[in-house]
Amino acid sequence: MSHGPLPDRDDQMNVAASQGFAAALDRCLAILNRIIVVFAALALVASCAILSYSVLSRALFKAANYWQDEAAVFLLVGATFMTAAYVQQNRGHIGIEAFVGLLSPLANKIRLWLVDAATLLFCLFFTWKSWTLTHEAYVDGQVSNSMWSPPLAIPYALMALGMSLLCVQIIVQLALPFAGAKRP
Numbered sequence: 001m002s003h004g005p006l007p008d009r010d011d012q013m014n015v016a017a018s019q020g021f022a023a024a025l026d027r028c029l030a031i032l033n034r035i036i037v038v039f040a041a042l043a044l045v046a047s048c049a050i051l052s053y054s055v056l057s058r059a060l061f062k063a064a065n066y067w068q069d070e071a072a073v074f075l076l077v078g079a080t081f082m083t084a085a086y087v088q089q090n091r092g093h094i095g096i097e098a099f100v101g102l103l104s105p106l107a108n109k110i111r112l113w114l115v116d117a118a119t120l121l122f123c124l125f126f127t128w129k130s131w132t133l134t135h136e137a138y139v140d141g142q143v144s145n146s147m148w149s150p151p152l153a154i155p156y157a158l159m160a161l162g163m164s165l166l167c168v169q170i171i172v173q174l175a176l177p178f179a180g181a182k183r184p
Contacts, residue, residue: 033085040078040079046075047075050071051072053068116173119170127166134157
């Protein structure tokens with residue numbers, strides 16, 4: 001794993017400077033992703049506060065906690081899935097970089113495009129199943145098995161929306177080279 005800029009990842013300034021629908025969509029996604037990251041950070045802090053409160057209230061006051069664990073899980077699910085497009089946009093996912101130095105620049109571009117295409121196929125399937133799960137949970141009125149019983153459509157919808165944003169981000173990254181921009 002490398003800790004510096006990789007030769008197969010060009011400067012993102014070229015993407016922002018390029019014209020066309022793909023570049024405009026990329027800029028809009030970048031703004032949306034930054035907003036989502038702020039809310040996800042707040043959700044993580046809230047989850048930590050809720051879990052800390054849960055531990056302290058149980059230990060000190062022997063208080064029952066019906067809602068804390070599920071609220072924290074819902075916040076964590078939302079933060080995880082909603083920030084997936086941001087991670088993809090910044091190429092922050094874990095990748096095997098052993099081939100980067102061995103392949104030519106053209107071969108690396110083809111490799112990245114093929115990996116993104118395969119990733120898109122998986123993410124499209126995951127997105128479809130997530131929206132199906134959300135719809136079923138909403139229509140059937142599914143709730144969790146706890147005493148609090150929050151609707152399961154909430155975390156499922158966050159998962160589906162996050163995966164949808166991830167698919168759009170991957171599609172934009174696949175389209176940018178064809179629009180004349182360098183790959184981020």
